[in-house]
Each structure stands twice: as C-alpha cells, then as structure tokens.
Amino acid sequence: MTERDIIIIGAGPAGSTAARLLKQHDVNVTLVDRASFPRDKTCGDGLTPRAVGMLEKLGVIETFSETGKRIENARVVAPNSTGILDVPMPAPRKTPPYLYTIPRLTLDDALLQHAIADGVEFLDQFNVTEVNIDADAATVIGKHNGDPVELTAKAVVLAVGANMKLLKTLGFGPADKHIVLAARRYYKNVSGLSGNYEFRFDGVPLPGYGWVFPLAEDGMANVGVGMFPKADGSPLPMSSRQAFDQFVANPAVAEMLADADPVGPVRGFPIRSDFLRSKTHSDRLLLIGEAIGLVNPLTGEGIDYAMESAEIATHHLLRALSDNEFSKASFAAYDAELREKYGWLFKFCETVLNKALNKTALNTLVTVAKWKPNLKELFSDIVLGTGDFETPVTRRQILKEALWG
Numbered sequence: 054m055t056e057r058d059i060i061i062i063g064a065g066p067a068g069s070t071a072a073r074l075l076k077q078h079d080v081n082v083t084l085v086d087r088a089s090f091p092r093d094k095t096c097g098d099g100l101t102p103r104a105v106g107m108l109e110k111l112g113v114i115e116t117f118s119e120t121g122k123r124i125e126n127a128r129v130v131a132p133n134s135t136g137i138l139d140v141p142m143p144a145p146r147k148t149p150p151y152l153y154t155i156p157r158l159t160l161d162d163a164l165l166q167h168a169i170a171d172g173v174e175f176l177d178q179f180n181v182t183e184v185n186i187d188a189d190a191a192t193v194i195g196k197h198n199g200d201p202v203e204l205t206a207k208a209v210v211l212a213v214g215a216n217m218k219l220l221k222t223l224g225f226g227p228a229d230k231h232i233v234l235a236a237r238r239y240y241k242n243v244s245g246l247s248g249n250y251e252f253r254f255d256g257v258p259l260p261g262y263g264w265v266f267p268l269a270e271d272g273m274a275n276v277g278v279g280m281f282p283k284a285d286g287s288p289l290p291m292s293s294r295q296a297f298d299q300f301v302a303n304p305a306v307a308e309m310l311a312d313a314d315p316v317g318p319v320r321g322f323p324i325r326s327d328f329l330r331s332k333t334h335s336d337r338l339l340l341i342g343e344a345i346g347l348v349n350p351l352t353g354e355g356i357d358y359a360m361e362s363a364e365i366a367t368h369h370l371l372r373a374l375s376d377n378e379f380s381k382a383s384f385a386a387y388d389a390e391l392r393e394k395y396g397w398l399f400k401f402c403e404t405v406l407n408k409a410l411n412k413t414a415l416n417t418l419v420t421v422a423k424w425k426p427n428l429k430e431l432f433s434d435i436v437l438g439t440g441d442f443e444t445p446v447t448r449r450q451i452l453k454e455a456l457w458g
C-alpha cells in the first residue's frame with residue numbers, strides 16, 4: 054500500500070487551499086502543477102466578499118495588505134451607458150463588507166507558499182496526463198521536468214480548473230457547450246477610475262459583461278470582458294478578442310484608456326460554469342473548484358467557490374481516510390453537500406442570465422434598483438455573496454422587492 058495519502062493535481066486557489074487544510078490535519082499530501090510558480094492565470098483578479106471571507110478564515114488576508122486593493126463598492130453600468138447603479142457592500146453578516154482585487158500572479162503564489170510553509174510537498178513542472186484507479190490505489194501518470202513519472206496515493210483530487218483536455222480524458226469533461234469565453238488586459242495610467250468594482254454592460258455582446266477593476270498600484274486596472282452562452286446553445290457571436298476590442302472601443306471605456314498604457318498582451322481563456330451538470334467524484338477521486346464548473350454563471354467569478362469547495366472536500370477526505378473507504382458511493386455525500394449549498398444559487402443565476410441579461414431588462418433593472426435599496430442588497434447578497442447565501446431566494450421575493458421594496 055502507498056505511503057502517500059492524497060495527491061492534488063493543480064495548485065490554483067482550490068488545490069493549494071485543499072493541500073494546506075489537509076496538511077494541517079497531518080495528512081500526507083503531495084500537490085503537483087504543470088507550471089512553475091509564481092505563474093499567472095488569466096482572470097479579472099476580483100475577489101468577492103465570499104473569497105475575502107475564505108482568506109480571513111485561512112488566516113492569510115494580511116499577506117495581501119500591499120499587493121491587494123480593498124474595495125467598498127460595486128458599480129453597475131447599464132447597456133445605455135447612462136444608467137449607473139452604485140452598490141455599497143452591506144454591513145458584515147456571514148462575509149466581510151468589502152471586495153478585493155489581487156493579481157493572480159500574487160494570490161496563487163501566496164496561497165501555495167502558505168501550503169508549502171505548512172509542510173505540503175509541492176512538485177512543479179509536473180504535467181499529469183492520466184490517472185489510473187484500481188482496488189488499492191490511485192496512480193497519477195505524467196511527466197515531471199520532462200521525465201515520465203508515476204505517483205500513487207489512496208485518493209486523488211482534481212483541481213485543474215478549466216483544463217478540458219485532462220478532464221475529458223478522465224471522463225469528467227463538460228456536460229454541455231455552456232462555456233464562457235473571456236479576455237483581459239492590464240493597463241496603467243487609467244484615468245477616471247471610480248475606485249469601484251465596475252461591471253459594465255455597455256459595449257459588450259449580451260449576455261455578457263465587461264469589467265474595469267482597479268488594482269493596488271495607482272492608476273492600474275484589470276480590464277476585461279466575458280461572453281456567456283445562450284440557453285438555446287447557439288454559438289457565441291464573436292471571439293473573446295473581438296469582444297474585448299469592442300468593449301475598449303466603447304466611448305466611455307475608450308475615454309478612460311485614452312492616455313493609458315497596456316501592460317502585457319490581451320489574454321483570453323475559457324470559463325467553465327456548468328456545475329449544475331458536472332460530475333464531482335468517482336472511486337478514489339474528488340474534483341474541486343472550476344474543474345466541476347463552480348464558477349458563478351452570472352459573474353464568471355470562481356475564486357470564492359474554488360476555496361470553499363476545497364474546504365468542503367477536505368472534510369470528506371478526512372472522513373474517507375479515517376474510515377479507509379474511498380468508493381464512489383461514499384463520496385456521494387460530498388456531491389450532495391455541494392448540490393445543497395450551491396444548487397439553488399446556480400439555478401437562480403442561470404435563470405437571470407437567460408431572462409434578464411438583455412438590453413431592455415438591464416436598463417430597466419439598473420433604473421429601478423437605484424430607488425430600491427432592498428432589491429439592490431438582495432442582488433448583491435446573491436451574486437457577490439454578501440448575505441445569508443445558503444437560504445434560497447425565491448422569484449416571488451425578487452418581484453416583491455422590485456415592485457414594493
């Protein structure tokens with residue numbers, strides 16, 4: 054029998070969080086990643102209050118006091134560019150009352166270094182191509198620094214994000230074509246930065262949105278765009294690069310960028326947000342983070358769910374290790390916990406995406422919500438997770454707030 058308890062594939066926020074939490078319970082854990090760190094990850098770099106809450110819980114928030122920017126407001130700009138809705142973060146409840154931006158180059162490396170400092174074994178330049186499961190062990194097969202390698206453990210955690218190739222090889226590929234395409238670029242010397250977490254629906258193909266997220270360095274911002282698939286499965290109208298070019302040419306954004314200097318190229322990457330239809334486990338295998346489509350279908354944000362699912366998976370792995378029971382049937386409880394926690398939220402966001410992310414609805418919503426603080430707060434609670442997000446919100450509740458709130 055193998056000496057190693059758990060191998061985690063992928064050292065993004067999901068993998069590094071799970072590795073560290075397991076190590077804190079004296080689990081013999083090895084974390085592998087095909088990249089060398091620090092490595093960048095194409096992202097908007099926005100952390101919701103849920104994600105900030107996880108950083109606080111993990112005791113690492115202080116690490117980002119200089120490289121992160123604390124943000125108190127979200128701003129939504131309607132497709133007509135004139136409707137502007139400011140959404141201050143509500144008083145703290147389950148999560149802290151603020152957002153953060155932290156470049157992924159910094160965030161992911163810091164989370165990894167905390168895991169290593171706690172004793173996690175980390176192997177970089179380790180590209181996994183296969184995982185074999187048998188009665189006694191799980192074997193991870195790949196290349197480490199270019200040389201063929203095999204490692205065995207009692208169980209494996211897949212935290213490979215949107216690496217569709219490996220997921221498909223292992224039978225966990227996306228259940229449908231519901232893939233978001235997104236692209237971003239860094240800029241310095243951006244003028245008129247509001248200091249808010251800015252979501253813009255002007256100048257982008259709908260359903261989709263653009264963002265301008267200020268970073269800690271003065272005048273620096275992460276600017277990007279995401280295009281969401283329609284419910285009928287029709288192809289996206291353009292490439293993410295074309296959507297990005299259209300967004301930054303939009304007069305309001307072009308004005309902000311008129312004297313700005315791009316830092317690095319425009320980078321595009323897919324986002325997998327099909328949690329409602331994804332497979333989360335098998336014999337000796339658990340999946341966490343974006344590998345199970347845990348990215349908000351409405352906002353494209355997944356750092357929060359990546360860390361939260363890592364924590365949930367940790368509890369189930371600890372139980373499996375103590376019972377020496379790693380069957381698919383025993384991991385069904387992990388799936389059930391995820392579905393209970395996130396199912397309604399993802400269903401709700403998919404409904405809003407399909408019914409309300411059009412010009413008429415958004416222009417109206419932004420205007421109405423300005424005068425309806427309860428409606429504003431309800432949406433922030435659901436989408437940014439500032440409230441008691443484990444209690445399902447009904448459509449009747451939303452309608453009530455919209456009409457009478």
Ligand SMILES: Cc1cc2nc3c(=O)[nH]c(=O)nc-3n(C[C@H](O)[C@H](O)[C@H](O)COP(=O)(O)OP(=O)(O)OC[C@H]3O[C@@H](n4cnc5c(N)ncnc54)[C@H](O)[C@@H]3O)c2cc1C
Pocket residue numbers: 062063064065066067068085086087088094095096097098099100101104179180181182212213214215216219235236237277321322323324341342343344347348353354355356357359
């Ligand atoms: C343009 C864009 C903007 C986004 N903006 C935001 C945002 O503002 N806020 C937010 O919360 N989320 C955002 N997201 C989503 C967010 O990036 C993901 O949800 C998040 O990174 C998921 O974390 P993870 O740990 O599950 O996976 P990842 O962060 O993708 O980490 C996966 C790791 O696995 C490694 N890996 C993959 N395959 C292999 C292999 N075969 N062998 C070894 N290692 C492997 C990779 O190198 C990587 O380090 C955005 C995504 C995109 C594309």
